[in-house]
Amino acid sequence: MYSFKDKYGEYQSLFEARLSAFFEDLKCEPLILDESLKYSLKSGGKRIRPVLMLASADLLGVKDCGVEDFALALELIHTYSLIHDDLPEMDNDDYRRGRPSNHKVYGAGNAVLAGDGLLNSAYYLLFEKCAEGKLYADAAKFMCGCAGVKGMIAGQSADLYSAEKGIKTADMLDFIVKNKTGKLISAAVAVPAILAGGRYFLELRQFGEDLGRLFQLVDDILDEEGKFDKTGKTVGKDREENKLTYATFYGADQCRVFADILFDKCLGILEGIDGDTQFLKDVVDFVRHREG
Amino acid sequence: MYSFKDKYGEYQSLFEARLSAFFEDLKCEPLILDESLKYSLKSGGKRIRPVLMLASADLLGVKDCGVEDFALALELIHTYSLIHDDLPEMDNDDYRRGRPSNHKVYGAGNAVLAGDGLLNSAYYLLFEKCAEGKLYADAAKFMCGCAGVKGMIAGQSADLYSAEKGIKTADMLDFIVKNKTGKLISAAVAVPAILAGGRYFLELRQFGEDLGRLFQLVDDILDEEGKFDKTGKTVGKDREENKLTYATFYGADQCRVFADILFDKCLGILEGIDGDTQFLKDVVDFVRHREG
Numbered sequence: 001m002y003s004f005k006d007k008y009g010e011y012q013s014l015f016e017a018r019l020s021a022f023f024e025d026l027k028c029e030p031l032i033l034d035e036s037l038k039y040s041l042k043s044g045g046k047r048i049r050p051v052l053m054l055a056s057a058d059l060l061g062v063k064d065c066g067v068e069d070f071a072l073a074l075e076l077i078h079t080y081s082l083i084h085d086d087l088p089e090m091d092n093d094d095y096r097r098g099r100p101s102n103h104k105v106y107g108a109g110n111a112v113l114a115g116d117g118l119l120n121s122a123y124y125l126l127f128e129k130c131a132e133g134k135l136y137a138d139a140a141k142f143m144c145g146c147a148g149v150k151g152m153i154a155g156q157s158a159d160l161y162s163a164e165k166g167i168k169t170a171d172m173l174d175f176i177v178k179n180k181t182g183k184l185i186s187a188a189v190a191v192p193a194i195l196a197g198g199r200y201f202l203e204l205r206q207f208g209e210d211l212g213r214l215f216q217l218v219d220d221i222l223d224e225e226g227k228f229d230k231t232g233k234t235v236g237k238d239r240e241e242n243k244l245t246y247a248t249f250y251g252a253d254q255c256r257v258f259a260d261i262l263f264d265k266c267l268g269i270l271e272g273i274d275g276d277t278q279f280l281k282d283v284v285d286f287v288r289h290r291e292g
Numbered sequence: 293m294y295s296f297k298d299k300y301g302e303y304q305s306l307f308e309a310r311l312s313a314f315f316e317d318l319k320c321e322p323l324i325l326d327e328s329l330k331y332s333l334k335s336g337g338k339r340i341r342p343v344l345m346l347a348s349a350d351l352l353g354v355k356d357c358g359v360e361d362f363a364l365a366l367e368l369i370h371t372y373s374l375i376h377d378d379l380p381e382m383d384n385d386d387y388r389r390g391r392p393s394n395h396k397v398y399g400a401g402n403a404v405l406a407g408d409g410l411l412n413s414a415y416y417l418l419f420e421k422c423a424e425g426k427l428y429a430d431a432a433k434f435m436c437g438c439a440g441v442k443g444m445i446a447g448q449s450a451d452l453y454s455a456e457k458g459i460k461t462a463d464m465l466d467f468i469v470k471n472k473t474g475k476l477i478s479a480a481v482a483v484p485a486i487l488a489g490g491r492y493f494l495e496l497r498q499f500g501e502d503l504g505r506l507f508q509l510v511d512d513i514l515d516e517e518g519k520f521d522k523t524g525k526t527v528g529k530d531r532e533e534n535k536l537t538y539a540t541f542y543g544a545d546q547c548r549v550f551a552d553i554l555f556d557k558c559l560g561i562l563e564g565i566d567g568d569t570q571f572l573k574d575v576v577d578f579v580r581h582r583e584g
Contacts, residue, residue: 028441029467033449037441084408089400108381109452112404113445116376116411120440123415127433130422137429141419148412149320149329157325157405164399175321 004282008051015050015075018068026121036106036114037121040079043097048215049074049188052208052283057192059275060199069129070139070191073122077147078184080118081156083111090160119147139194146187155180159244168244176244182212189280200273207269207280214262215287220247221255222292230292263288296574303343307367310360318413328398328406329413332371335389340507341366341480344500344575349484351567352491361421362431362483365414369439370476372410373448375403382452411439431486438479447472451536460536468536474504481572492565499561499572506554507579512539513547514584522584555580 019041028034050071057067086093086101087108094104103111126140145151158176162168186208193201222231223238224247238245246255266284270277311333320326342363349359378385378393379400386396395403418432437443450468454460478500485493514523515530516539530537538547558576562569 026441028446030446030450030453032453033441033446080408084404087401087404089404107456109379110449112376112379112381113449113452115408116372117441117445117449119408119411120436120445124433124436124440126419127422127429127436130419130429130432131426134423137419137422140422141416144412144416144419148416149318149325149409153405153409153412154320154322154325157402157409158322160401160405161322161324 002278004279004286007055007279008283011051011054012047014054014068015047015071018072019075022072022121022125028117032106032110033113033117036102036110037117039105040083040096040102040114041076041118043099045097047075048283048287049078049184052185052188052211052280053191055279055283056189056204057195059273059277059280060192060196061275062192062195065132065136065195066129067192067195069125070143070195071188073125073140074143074184074188074191076118076122076125077143077152080115080122081147081152081184083115083118085156087111090156135195135197139191142194143187143191146183151179151183155183162244168249170249173244173246173249177213177216177246178209181216182209185209185212185215203269203273207266210262210266210269211284211287214259214266214284217246217255217259217262218287218290220245221252221259222290223247224252226291259288294570296571296578299347299571300343300575303346304339306346306360307339307342307363310364311367314364314413314417320409324398324402325405325409328394328402329409331397332375332388332394332406333368333410335391337389339367340575340579341370341476344477344480344503344572345483347571347575348481348496349487351565351569351572352484352488353567354484354487357424357428357487358421359484359487361417362435362487363480365417365432366435366476366480366483368410368414368417369435369444372407372414373439373444373476375407375410377448379403382448427487427489431483434486435479435483438475443471443475447475454536460541462541465536465538465541469505469508469538470501473508474501477501477504477507495561495565499558502554502558502561503576503579506551506558506576509538509547509551509554510579510582512537513544513551514582515539516544518583551580 023038026034026037053067053071053074082096083102085091086096087103093101095101102114106114129136130140155176158172159180162172162176186205189208190201190205193199193204220238223245224236226235228235239248263284267281270280315330318326318329345359345363345366374388375394377383378388379395385393387393394406398406415436421428422432447468450464451472454464454468478497481500482493482497485491485496512530515537516528518527520527531540555576559573562573
């Protein structure tokens with residue numbers, strides 16, 4: 001019988017198995033490089049991006065094409081972005097998921113290289129896939145675009161810029177969230193659509209962007225009103241640090257209204273897709289109603 | 293009539309034309325991201341990696357397959373590595389080719405992102421090529437491997453590690469130079485060999501690694517004994533900063549002996565290749581005898 005929790009766990013296990021194989025292949029010198037790469041990958045988290053990708057592949061019947069490699073590459077890209085994002089010259093976060101961040105353990109220089117190494121390793125995996133045919137190259141290129149200077153990096157740059165200049169506008173906020181959070185989540189669900197020959201590509205790409213925004217809205221609400229024992233984060237930190245977030249800009253009540261609209265929109269997109277969308281619907285529900 | 297200088301200039305012009313087209317395509321937001329990416333690419337330098345690649349493609353008769361895209365990607369990768377290398381937590385260099393380094397102009401946070409953006413953009417170009425066929429994917433994968441955690445990044449990590457721990461051994465020095473300098477130069481000449489279906493791949497890969505070592509030997513000698521008006525660098529900086537280099541480890545005289553051996557070895561490899569190797573021989577001569 002279907003259980004969301006079990007299914008989520010199944011996808012996580014699939015991903016962790018692929019990650020273990022990657023660790024075996026990796027073994028690089030010097031040891032500090034090897035360790036610092038693995039440290040941040042091992043820190044766990046919900047693995048929501050690879051889980052979404054595996055579920056989207058299941059929905060579209062994409063099989064035996066190594067979508068796990070794309071899921072792994074996506075998590076490597078996400079993890080590199082966290083390492084660089086936590087650096088003293090960026091968000092200057094000493095903790096990540098309750099553990100010291102990469103640069104606190106290995107120093108900022110090694111953390112820069114660990115991030116570079118993860119990004120490079122992600123693309124090495126994808127180039128290996130590219131040799132197998134054009135669809136793979138198309139999917140890899142799309143993912144690379146989502147991560148790049150017109151995607152996640154643009155969002156990160158805008159985030160830094162708005163913080164430095166004190167720019168707080170709705171447009172800026174939307175640009176940051178769409179690119180910094182939305183693009184990679186969009187890649188998670190749209191890459192399998194490319195591998196499926198383009199089936200539901202536009203729908204899933206839009207679904208990913210909306211889900212990304214919903215994810216960020218809830219994150220921002222939790223920062224205002226969450227409980228420390230659930231989120232593991234200091235409550236009210238964004239407001240204290242004068243950060244531009246949905247919650248600091250619109251207030252938590254308005255955020256809840258937006259979140260409900262996006263919740264409905266995400267479910268509406270899934271309604272338009274043939275196949276078993278139950279798991280993805282449950283992910284939307286999980287993202288909307290999570291407490292940490 | 294053949295002139296080395298003219299031919300070098302021709303290859304440089306080909307490269308600069310491709311770079312200009314890239315700048316047109318790039319146009320990313322926010323403006324500071326766009327500017328910081330372009331700032332370091334515009335700083336010029338000898339463009340030796342793309343020139344080597346275009347020359348190697350000529351030698352092997354590789355035409356009409358967009359090798360300029362690979363040459364551009366290689367220069368993007370090289371440039372990203374310089375930006376991250378110059379960061380305060382790495383080599384902490386305030387100047388690069390006589391101009392303030394990226395982080396001195398845009399701040400360390402933006403410099404991290406500029407480097408990330410260049411690396412990502414390099415691979416985006418290559419994924420576009422991958423859609424055209426397997427040889428392109430093989431070539432892209434090879435280049436990515438040269439840049440990655442078993443290539444340039446490993447060399448950079450070892451460099452940082454040896455400096456932090458004060459480790460000064462011949463093995464460490466060889467590991468650093470082979471990976472940090474050698475691998476990308478090797479990619480420059482070996483990628484066209486892959487595009488040519490593997491012709492002279494092993495020879496050119498070896499040639500690139502040896503030329504990379506020769507390049508580094510001469511660099512290190514110039515740091516000890518060069519003239520500021522030719523190199524644009526403070527003479528004796530490596531020794532003053534207690535850095536592990538060929539010159540500080542072996543002394544300049546012994547370096548000259550090594551350089552002459554590598555010089556002969558590089559020319560010997562070229563002797564074994566059918567076709568017009570005159571330009572590459574002249575590059576070897578230029579690398580050996582340059583004064584800045």
